[in-house]
Amino acid sequence: MVLVAFGIFLFVDFRDLEDRAYGHFQKSEFERILDLYPPSKKIESELSISLLSQSISALERKANETKTKESTLKFLKEEHPELIVKEWETSLGIYYHIEDPYILKLKKHGIHYKKSLIAKIQNIQKPIPKDKVSHYLLQLVLEDPRGLEAGYSQALANIVRYPMETIGELESAFLLETLHYLSSSSLSLFYENLFTVSGTNVNLRSGPGKENKEVGKVSIPETTFCFEKDGQSETVAGKTGYFVQCFYPHLSKSAWIFSGFLENIPANQKYISDLENRFNTTDSEERFDFVSWLGEKMPPGFYGTYIPRERILESGAVGFPLYGNQTKEFRKICKKLSGEKKYFEFSYMTDITKEAVPLLELNLSYKDNNQPVYLIELDHESIWINRNRYILDQGNQKQNLSLYIESRDGDKLVGSLKERNIGLLQNLKSYPIAMDAYQSGKSHWEICLPLAKNPTRDKVLLFEIKSGIN
Structure with a gap:
């Protein structure tokens, strides 16, 4: 009877700790989640491990925001010296990256791993080195987006907005499959946002508006996947529309383009079938x-x-x-x-x-x-x-x-x-x-x-x- 009671106590204590962690997460109290789980504590629950991983991603974002950078870095140094903070050199200065020991403990391709990866990419709000962008992008396209279309598409849109190194042919095919699938999903940021360029030598710009720097040109039949629209309408070459930010798979970059030079097209069903076949192997x-x-x-x-x-x-x-x-x-x-x-x-x-x-x-x-x-x-x-x-x-x-x-x-x-x-x-x-x-x-x-x-x-x-x- 003593052993049974002790086992029940441990189970209740574990669930209480997880509930407290989730409560802190809902309130964005990420520091308190780390404090709940000292490095010496054995953690069995994938939910708890995922909450810790997502908390580290949120703290990394705070470490790179002007208002919270100093206090976040101080907290990590004084309260959690076991966490390694690296300084990445970027075009805009130092980016503080927190190495995440928890995401490696999650079952790859599992729901908690995918949620943690999505959170990590969503929390990147400043440019990072090109090789790191490509690394995160490759990690993401190797995961099945089905069932997580909203968060997955937000993470994908966030990472492709930054300059990246060229990825391989196979990985590029995976990315195209993913983009076509997301452009057909009503929950996705890319839903019905697949376009073909309808003009010749159409300007690509660094930001919304004609006053922004030209960063390239595209012509028909270039295809692009758009994910952000500027709120102010403009008239260009007699056409009224908006500037939209889009990703150009064949150029491996994102840029802003005027919507008057875009024509909406449907997703390619072959790419969608290829994605489904690729991930349906996990159904076995x-x-x-x-x-x-x-x-x-x-x-x-x-x-x-x-x-x-x-x-x-x-x-x-x-x-x-x-x-x-x-x-x-x-x-x-x-x-x-x-x-x-x-x-x-x-x-x-x-x-x-x-x-x-x-x-x-x-x-x-x-x-x-x-x-x-x-x-x-x-x-x-x-x-x-x-x-x-x-x-x-x-x-x-x-x-x-x-x-x-x-x-x-x-x-x-x-x-x-x-x-x-x-x-x-x-x-x-x-x-x-x-x-x-x-x-x-x-x-x-x-x-x-x-x-x-x-x-x-x-x-x-x-x-x-x-x-x-x-």
């Missing part, structure tokens, strides 16, 4: 947990020789217990996966003092022949993958790790172990496999859980497994 992610498992019967979707286990609840999540074994005899239950897989993510918690506990096996099955690929085990301080060891520093706390399949070496796969986006172990070679069957797509992955026939007290609680290709 398979995820399973043990919420519907009751203990006496095998977890849904598994097959094999089952040994009944007790359902364990930890901080509101159902854990499937895996034990050490006195006699080294194990039974296995397995779950078939569909499609190609490039990563396997698993969350767990250990309670181990002596015996190593097998966590799971990753197998490839071909014509009813199961080939072991990776065996993952845990002891009181380490994780082992096919005899490769990494010492963990988080004790008996919930962990979330991923095994990525990255390449091939002869008849072996080569992978890496990561915690969110941080590499832990590299060059993890699998056991030998039938490479022809793997490459032809004739084999399929299976996840197997080893069940101890004579369990010890050492155990691991497995909460969830995800797998996919992106």
Whole structure:
């Protein structure tokens, strides 16, 4: 009863802290959010990590505003010396950049990562070095805009307004796909703002109005995506309209142009289809947990020789217990996966003092022949993958790790172990496999859980497994 009460206390305390952080965020009290989470505090919640990342982005903006620069830099230096502030040289002087240790801890392509990235780009309100502009732009176009069109389009419009270095051909294609998609979304800043130039040698200017410096010329059939309109109408060459700020993909820059020389055109559906196909690969992610498992019967979707286990609840999540074994005899239950897989993510918690506990096996099955690929085990301080060891520093706390399949070496796969986006172990070679069957797509992955026939007290609680290709 004491342990249960203590667990409930921790859960309530965690939620209370997160609620307080969110309350400060709603009031733009970003300094207070950092104060809630000292560097030594272990943070499990992606929402909390995202709030910290977004707070750093907001403070970076304040560090570059005249009214708040001095107080913000003083706060960072005195209260949070663990945060690194760098000085970037720009055409307008020094830009203060705060290195963000939190965004790297978020699952890439996940909702909290995307929100943090969008906030980081939105908070840039002064020119930054060209290579940094290109870096942020590339990070953004690698993320799926669907479901976040409003904030995503604002971030994209904000970053393309600054001078940038030339990006690669593939990345330029991704950018075009994104722009065409956003010009077709009613929630986007670019909605119905795709135009073709209708004149010859039309002036591009550094700001709205004929009095601003000319920065280039464009002619029909140049296309452009516009995102800002000046509020004052003007008449140019007998045409009445407005100056609008637009991005020119083929020029890799933004500039102001008079709207009288623009003709609205629809988005290219091929670009939109290409974007959807590119990101729909993430829909192949398979995820399973043990919420519907009751203990006496095998977890849904598994097959094999089952040994009944007790359902364990930890901080509101159902854990499937895996034990050490006195006699080294194990039974296995397995779950078939569909499609190609490039990563396997698993969350767990250990309670181990002596015996190593097998966590799971990753197998490839071909014509009813199961080939072991990776065996993952845990002891009181380490994780082992096919005899490769990494010492963990988080004790008996919930962990979330991923095994990525990255390449091939002869008849072996080569992978890496990561915690969110941080590499832990590299060059993890699998056991030998039938490479022809793997490459032809004739084999399929299976996840197997080893069940101890004579369990010890050492155990691991497995909460969830995800797998996919992106």
